[in-house]
Structure formats: C-alpha cells, structure tokens
Amino acid sequence: MRADALRNRESVLAAAGRLFDAAADPDQVSMDDIATAAGVGKGTLFRRFGDRIGLIRALYEQRGLRLQAALAVSPNRPAAEQAVELLRAMLRFKLDNRVLTLALESAGGGSPYRNEAYDHWHALLAGLVAEARGPQAADYLAHALLAAVRSDLVEHLRDWPEARWHAGLNALVGSVLGQSGLPTGPPR
C-alpha cells in the first residue's frame, strides 16, 4: 500500500468518525460529505472501502478494537459476572458511538450479523452461557442477550438512567445465567 493511500485512508476514517459523532442520524452523513471533510475525492473513498457499509464497518472495527482487547474470558471468574460485564461494555460502547452503531446495525441486508465483531462477541457469550447452564440452546441465548443491547433499542430507551439499564441487564443475565456472582450494587 502506497504512502499516500495509507494517509488518505486514515484521513477518511477520521473525517467519517467526526461526522458520524456530530450527526443526529446516520443518513445525514453522505459519502460526499465524508469525502469533502477528508479533503479527498469520492473515488478514493470507494476504491478504499468498496461501499458505504464497508467504510462503516472499517470505522466500527477500528473503534471496537480496544473494547475487544479489554474483554477476554478469564476462566476463574463466574460466567454470569463476565456476561454482565460484557453486556455493560457493549451498552456503553453503543451509547458512546450512537450514530455509528445505528448506521452499522440498520444498514440493509441483515448487516448487524454479517460482521466479524458480532461473531466474536457471540462466540464469547455462548461460551459463558454454556459454562453457566450447559450447552443446550446456549447459541440462541447468546443471540438473545446480544439483541437486548441492540443499538436501536438503546436509542429507544436513550433517556433511561444508567441505574435502570444496570438493573435490567442484571435481571436478564441473572435469569439466564444464574444469580451467582452478580453484584447487586452499582458498577465500579
């Protein structure tokens, strides 16, 4: 990859990030807007990322990396506790990246699920579920738990205080994975 290409790639991702963060709605950000803000021609955008979804996915992956690294399974802690932590982290991520995650999840073609990151989280959660209650239906239960923090649901409940979310997630995970190891107090 040539040096200018790399530079432009970064520039586009940065501009797109800024624009999505500032927008109220994903489709207020057009590809032209991004190209202009990045100081780049539209062709460059599409050559690098293929299409709109490609660009969104690239940005999403870049931002999700920290999250992904920070949350690995550690076999010594109770599964339920880890699951709650995971869901809370995803919730926070989706609150912090509202428009971006909305863009990703409501792009056409079932795209929330056609996504490397989703598979990652799903596999992780399914493991925790299986550990806590056996392998039966663990697969589906993991999907259901992830669906409980879908970005448009988060958007719909955007004025809920943190505590209410925590109570909800605790109740949900507590029910599905078992009560053991769930801190009832406020999160750290």
Next chain:
Amino acid sequence: MRADALRNRESVLAAAGRLFDAAADPDQVSMDDIATAAGVGKGTLFRRFGDRIGLIRALYEQRGLRLQAALAVSPNRPAAEQAVELLRAMLRFKLDNRVLTLALESAGGGSPYRNEAYDHWHALLAGLVAEARGPQAADYLAHALLAAVRSDLVEHLRDWPEARWHAGLNALVGSVLGQSGLPTGPPR
C-alpha cells in the same frame, strides 16, 4: 373519505403486500413499482400514506390485526406459557411476512419501536413478566424478549428448524419468567 379514495387505498395495500411477499429484499420494491402494480399514480400513494414508512406501517398493521386479536391475556393461564405462545406467534408472523417485517424494522429512525403495535406487544409482555416475577425490571425484560425475535435475527437464523427455535424460546422464557407451565414437548 370518498369512495374512490377508499378503493385506491385498498388497491395500494394489496399491491404492496403482493410485491413485498414476492421480493427477496425490502428495497427491491420501489414506490413506483407499488403505484404501477396498484394501477394508481404515485401522488395518490404519497397523499394517502405520507411516505414509504407510512405505507409499510399501514400494511403491517393490517396484517397484524388478526394476530393481535387472537392473542389476548387470559388471567387463568400461567404467564410463562402465555409469553412463550406470544413469542412463537410473533416468530411465525415474522417468518410468514419476512420482507415486510424486515422493511418495517430496518427503516431508518428507530422505527421498529415507533409503532403502535410494538407498544401493544410490549405492554402485554411486560404484564406477563410482572405477573411471573414481580414488577422489577419487567419493562426492560419485555423489551429484551421482543428483541429476541427481531426480524433480522430471524433472518440471520433462517435455516434453523422450528424445533431449535422452540427450544431456544423455551429456554429464554423459562429462564426469565420461571419454568412453570412450559410445555417441553413440541407445540400444538
């Protein structure tokens, strides 16, 4: 409402229904297509339904009426049983109306939730949850249960056999509402 207006309204809804049922993807059906298939000008479409989402919602409501009427709470049956029945019915509905529900749920602007029908189902489910386990977090748990049959998740798992879905829903509802009254056998 004038007679011709009513006639056209029905004609448009019928045509839209046919087209969505036949399509593989919601946005393969354009408003022009619908107008043409209904034998009606495009202006008529927009005057009657406001915009694309309005038309989709109208169609969705029309189709959901039967479902809605058939599933009312009956205070004498176990809550968990009723909840499973409700979710199964919604699953079936979404399988039977794949493209239409996809269109509704992945239209921009958090639209799955800006919907009279959603509120209806949510209120119903929240009541059942509260009955089974008390009012704490019942609201959120109902949202989570509905999210577990989101149409794009259904789409993602479209090749699962019915039994696998049933097992999943049983496990989920059983965990959240309590095992009592869950038929472990195949559904009627």
Next chain:
DNA sequence: AAACTATACGGACCGCTAGTCCGTTTGGCG
C-alpha cells in the same frame, strides 16, 4: 537524476429513488 510504470487520485457523470407539484378529473351533495 531521469525515465518509467504501477498505483492512486478526483470529480464529472450516471441511474435510480423518495417525495413534490399542479393542471385535470370526478364523486357526491344541494
């Protein structure tokens, strides 16, 4: 350093869509 070529650039351009507008038609009432 100069020549050379694969790579990347940019923005005019295309096809298509949701949504509008307004001159024309028509249902239904007095």
Next chain:
DNA sequence: CGCCAAACGGACTAGCGGTCCGTATAGTTT
C-alpha cells in the same frame, strides 16, 4: 343538473450511492 371540494396522475426535482477515466505521483530501476 351544476357545482366544487376532494382526489387523481405522472412529469419533475433533489440528492444519493456508486462508476469511470484522464491525470498525477510514489517508488523503483538503470
């Protein structure tokens, strides 16, 4: 029968994602 509010239809517009190709440049070779 005559009138007019209501409804019609389809040409039109704005704006989008995506393409294309003539131009520019990074990096290499001699």
